[in-house]
Amino acid sequence: MAASGLPPLPPQLKAVQHYLRTAQELDKREPVVAYYCRLYAMQTGMKTDSKNPECRKFLCKLMDQLEAMKKQLGDNEAITQEIVGCAHVENYALKLFLSADNEDRAGRFHKNMIKSFYTASLLIDVLTVFGELTDENVQHRKYARWKATYIHNCLKNGETPQSGPVGMEDEYNENEEADSQGLHNQEAQPSPSAFESGNVPASSFTGIHIPPGAHAPANTPAEVPHSTGTTSNAIQPTPQSIPIVDPSLYNVQAAGEMRLTPEDFARAQKYCKYAGSALQYEDVSTAVQNLQKALKLLTTGRE
Template structure:
């Protein structure tokens, strides 16, 4: 893409995120560009330079849509919504865990900020949930706060604290700082969020033990280590992830009644639960996987959630 016109500066970081994910996750790249185009049309679609830029962006989106035609995240809006939300919350979780562990570095700052940008992108599917509005504000503020602390040689305070006005402008910065420049009253995000909540809003989980490390996987920056370095000679301890919700055995014996009629929406929701279960298993989150599989099975066998 050519340089972003000054009138469309508000979407330049979303376009940069798209470029960074071009090969890593084309679905993320596609929706970042879609958000940039929709927002850009509202910002300025009349000046020649903006019109020219937006037309090129539109052509790029059409090309990507054809190339990704077989991808359900592009052809089915509900799957695309889940894909972007899961990706954003994984990045948020990675950065939040690093923050609470006192590991302050450029990758975690960028993960916080990129998570906030992807939560912006979710608006192409409709209005954000109140939870995601709070996550976006917190992630963007945390990125600015930690960046400014490190820049001035101060040690950031881990975890949620009163949000005061912060502003910076760098390669992934937010001009103007945190939205509103005021504390988020009562907002206390937990250490962990479920990767794939059934209702598209992140369910708050109890803080995990300090020795539990969530592997960054594909959601973390490419040069992020899978776990913090261990002191020489330290033994590797196995991680035990308890299943807090035992499987509902009765569901496995349920047979679909003859008068049960499933709608296309029911099948779509069942697909959503199965997709969420698959995402949870990537993190060895057995409880969440079981919960979503149970919901899918119940829906398919009884027609009710």
């Protein structure tokens, strides 16, 4: 595959092709996510083969592309601050994941939903540029890849998939290149229902926890740019309900009276991170909820 401005992808770097293709698809809609997809591809390519002349030439061109993007997005905090960038990519991946899960739960099986599951799993891979994945994200990635493969194979064979995690004991083999190639190459039309529901359940399947605030913000467009004329039933947007600020939080403890642990500060920082990311999507309700959680933790030492 040859990305825009890049030479043909060497066979040795075949493992990064889906991430580069995802970056191309998101260049206009989500340039920050596209940037980190390319960064992940470059880091993975360097580990795979940086000595072969063909690979080195490709990776140098990819590095130039990254530098150009970084300069263009230089005033974006999601590029200059890793914690903001991590929150941005993570929330975007979980939006795709939860929109696909919502369609799956409703029994609406289509190519757009399959690709949302699969792309979400790729973006969770991309999160490793920021460090080790959380247990929740590891679970999300495994479930998303299994679900995408299962539904893809069912539709290909003319079978009706089962909603939810039924049958997950049949493990998905991540090395099945043919399946993953088919998943990424399939075309799908953006579904109006993909992100319009602002009240996606926080935890809608067995054994997998959705981090607080990491649900699909309302009124965000679907991300798959291709079209085959296949659509799904639309879910009407749910108006955002902005929570009332807890009056008890106004009684802030005086400085020095509350002793917080490093873990408390880390959790408060995570709530603020989710709030900031939610504001990028104008999701006021999620932002307020997470800011309240951070404030409560900082003023009472409890969640």
